[in-house]
Every structure is written in structure tokens, then in C-alpha cells.
Amino acid sequence: MAEKNDFTGLKLSEEVTNRLKEEFPTLIALATTPPDEVVRRCEINRRSAETAVLKARKLIGMSEPITAAELLQQRLIKPHLTTSSQQLDEILGGGIHVGALTEFSGSFSTGKTQLAFQLCINVQLSVEEGGLDGTALFIDTENTFSPARVAEMAYPFTKDPSLFLKKIFVSRAYNTDHQIQIVSKADKLIEKNEVRLIIVDSMASHFRAEFPGKDNLPRRQQTLMSHAEDLQRLSEAFELAVVTTNQILGNPDSLFTGESNLSPALGFAWGHRPTHRILLRKSRGTARIARIFDSPELAEREAVFHITSQGIRDGPPLDY
Ligand SMILES: Nc1ncnc2c1ncn2[C@@H]1O[C@H](COP(=O)(O)OP(=O)(O)OP(=O)(O)O)[C@@H](O)[C@H]1O
Ligand SMILES: [Mg+2]
Structure with a gap:
């Protein structure tokens, strides 16, 4: 799993990455925010925001379900x-x-x-x-x-x-x-x-x-x-x-x-x-x-x- 605040893994432009980092201290904070909110807070376009959120979710392993046993653990x-x-x-x-x-x-x-x-x-x-x-x-x-x-x-x-x-x-x-x-x-x-x-x-x-x-x-x-x-x-x-x-x-x-x-x-x-x-x-x-x-x-x-x-x-x- 990615480091919690390593935004370079998103592979987005430097400008977009910097704006995201200014607003979101961790990848999980970004990954759990609705894209519209990301657009509003970072003043980036909707497509970049969607990509950023999707990539962040993937990097921290939020895209796939986990088993109930893992959840219990x-x-x-x-x-x-x-x-x-x-x-x-x-x-x-x-x-x-x-x-x-x-x-x-x-x-x-x-x-x-x-x-x-x-x-x-x-x-x-x-x-x-x-x-x-x-x-x-x-x-x-x-x-x-x-x-x-x-x-x-x-x-x-x-x-x-x-x-x-x-x-x-x-x-x-x-x-x-x-x-x-x-x-x-x-x-x-x-x-x-x-x-x-x-x-x-x-x-x-x-x-x-x-x-x-x-x-x-x-x-x-x-x-x-x-x-x-x-x-x-x-x-x-x-x-x-x-x-x-x-x-x-x-x-x-x-x-x-x-x-x-x-x-x-x-x-x-x-x-x-x-x-x-x-x-x-x-x-x-x-x-x-x-x-x-x-x-x-x-x-x-x-x-x-x-x-x-x-x-x-x-x-x-x-x-x-
Ligand atoms: N220094 C203190 N020592 C002992 N009891 C105290 C002290 N300060 C407040 N209390 C008691 O705490 C109670 C008030 O509780 P609290 O302030 O949590 O109420 P609340 O549920 O938040 O009410 P509200 O809906 O009015 O906000 C009172 O019965 C008061 O006697
Ligand atoms: Mg009270």
C-alpha cells in the first residue's frame, strides 16, 4: 500500500499534485472526498479531480472489497x-x-x-x-x-x-x-x-x-x-x-x-x-x-x- 501522504504515486502534473497536497494532508483524505468537493477546494477541473480521487482510492487499496474476516481483524x-x-x-x-x-x-x-x-x-x-x-x-x-x-x-x-x-x-x-x-x-x-x-x-x-x-x-x-x-x-x-x-x-x-x-x-x-x-x-x-x-x-x-x-x-x- 502507498505511503499515506506520497502524492507522487498519483502521477499527475506537478501543478495539480501541489494543489491537492495543499488541501489534503493524506491520500486517504483525498480518496474519501467526493470529486465535486475536490474541484471546489483545489480549483482544478472536474476530470483531474475524478482521476485524482480514483487513483488515490486505488493506491490505498480502497477500490476492492475486503472480507468480513479482514474487517473483523x-x-x-x-x-x-x-x-x-x-x-x-x-x-x-x-x-x-x-x-x-x-x-x-x-x-x-x-x-x-x-x-x-x-x-x-x-x-x-x-x-x-x-x-x-x-x-x-x-x-x-x-x-x-x-x-x-x-x-x-x-x-x-x-x-x-x-x-x-x-x-x-x-x-x-x-x-x-x-x-x-x-x-x-x-x-x-x-x-x-x-x-x-x-x-x-x-x-x-x-x-x-x-x-x-x-x-x-x-x-x-x-x-x-x-x-x-x-x-x-x-x-x-x-x-x-x-x-x-x-x-x-x-x-x-x-x-x-x-x-x-x-x-x-x-x-x-x-x-x-x-x-x-x-x-x-x-x-x-x-x-x-x-x-x-x-x-x-x-x-x-x-x-x-x-x-x-x-x-x-x-x-x-x-x-x-
Ligand atoms: N464542577 C462540577 N462538579 C460537579 N458537577 C458538576 C460540575 N460542573 C457541572 N456539574 C454537573 O453537571 C451537570 C450538567 O451537565 P452538562 O453540562 O453535561 O449538561 P448537558 O446535558 O450538556 O445539558 P444542556 O442540554 O443544558 O447542555 C449539572 O448537574 C451539574 O451539577
Ligand atoms: Mg451541554
Whole structure:
């Protein structure tokens, strides 16, 4: 297989090769991008873009199917990202998966953002410690990223939390267009900084605000789908974990009686995009319950975790 960023194997003109290299840090990033997008980003003609994408796919062995046995082998060696709760990791099949989209939905204060912060710390740990030895990109659509709270969660690992804060790239997204742009331009940042986790907290807020009502639904779905595809592409091309949060629609009271009236926002079309969907609800005090409710390989199980001052944990804080 070709070296991941050896573009000379494409055997294209120097000018075209240079433009491709400027936009795409690796062959796999190029190979997984639709040709139209390559035309737009590199300002080359459609034929060159098609050739480049086809050749890149061939060079990295993407053109032929692989057997399910090989696929299993590839999956087995992929590390998982710990949530800091053994119970939650267990129902997730070892932790958050790389190469996939994982969605946490829940009403306010169910721990979506706290979990996201914890993952930004954990991704920096070694694989032996449950991390991915990488950095995080946090796309903040609600202006709720709190460096002080993240620092508090880093203290169990270090005397100097700034070491962890320096490896979390925070992009405040002001609207859907901005949110989409951050993701579609992320290739270089990811490659340069070894980003292994992308958080979108929350996926829903700008989309729901900017495309209200039934009339806007088709346009919203289309925009959302292409955004989801971009995220999926990054997760596979760079072997990283994507975690999105989502709001809940329905009667919040039913959180305490069952979830029959509740469903994550953004509708059915979006619902098919995350690989694993987890619903969070409040329990007593610091306890939260996570339930897997849609996954191609994980059973519908529940786990209890706690939000403590140190971060996500299996048990309640000692002074509780
Ligand atoms: N420093 C802290 N120590 C302990 N618990 C904390 C701390 N900071 C926040 N929490 C707890 O975390 C909970 C809020 O969780 P989080 O911010 O993840 O909610 P959310 O699910 O993202 O909600 P929203 O939909 O409003 O964004 C609150 O119950 C709060 O008490
Ligand atoms: Mg939140």
C-alpha cells in the first residue's frame, strides 16, 4: 500500500499534485472526498479531480472489497476511548469507537457536555490508559465550553492542567454555515495535531434555530446530511472518534417515568447517521443513566454513571 501522504504515486502534473497536497494532508483524505468537493477546494477541473480521487482510492487499496474476516481483524485492533466509567464503557463495547459517530442525547443537565469534556481529557491518555494518544477538536455551538471545568477534570492526571488544555482545539461555531465550514476544513488541523476525537456539542442547536418549521425541513435535512457525511468521512479517513450531542424532544417529565414520549431532535433522516446512539437521563443526585438505543452491534443496555467534581465516574463523590 502507498505511503499515506506520497502524492507522487498519483502521477499527475506537478501543478495539480501541489494543489491537492495543499488541501489534503493524506491520500486517504483525498480518496474519501467526493470529486465535486475536490474541484471546489483545489480549483482544478472536474476530470483531474475524478482521476485524482480514483487513483488515490486505488493506491490505498480502497477500490476492492475486503472480507468480513479482514474487517473483523481491523476492528479488533482498534483501540476504544474510555469514558472514565467502566459501566458505560462496558455497554459501549469497550468505550467510544474510532471510525464511527457516537451520539449522546438527553435533556438539560443530563451530562452530555460533562461527558464531552471528560473525553477531551481521556483522548490524550495512552492507549494502555484507555486513551488514543491524541488531541481533541471541540466544536462548541452553544458557547458552553469551560476551560476551568476541563482543568478540574485534568487534575487527577496532572499537577499542570494546562498541558491537557493545550491539546484541546476549541472552535466556537456561530451558525450552521460556520459549523459546516469548521468540519470541512479540518483535515489539516487533524493531521498536523494528531486529532483523534471530534466533539460537536451540540449538533442540533443551530440547525433547529436556522431551519424552523416544516417548510424548512427538506433544506435542513439536506444540509445536515452533508455535514454528517463530512464527519463520517473524517472519522474513517483519520481513524478518529466523532461524538455529537443532541437535544431531546417531548415531555421532559416522562424522563422520570420512562422515555416513551421522548426522542432525540433532528428527525429520522439524521437518526440514521450516528453509528451508536445513547440516551441519557437523570437519576438521583449525581447519578445519570445511559441507555444504548440504536446501534448495529451493541445491545440495548443501561449503565449508571456519576458526574463528580473530578469528572465522570462509576460511583458518587465520596462526600455525597
Ligand atoms: N464542577 C462540577 N462538579 C460537579 N458537577 C458538576 C460540575 N460542573 C457541572 N456539574 C454537573 O453537571 C451537570 C450538567 O451537565 P452538562 O453540562 O453535561 O449538561 P448537558 O446535558 O450538556 O445539558 P444542556 O442540554 O443544558 O447542555 C449539572 O448537574 C451539574 O451539577
Ligand atoms: Mg451541554
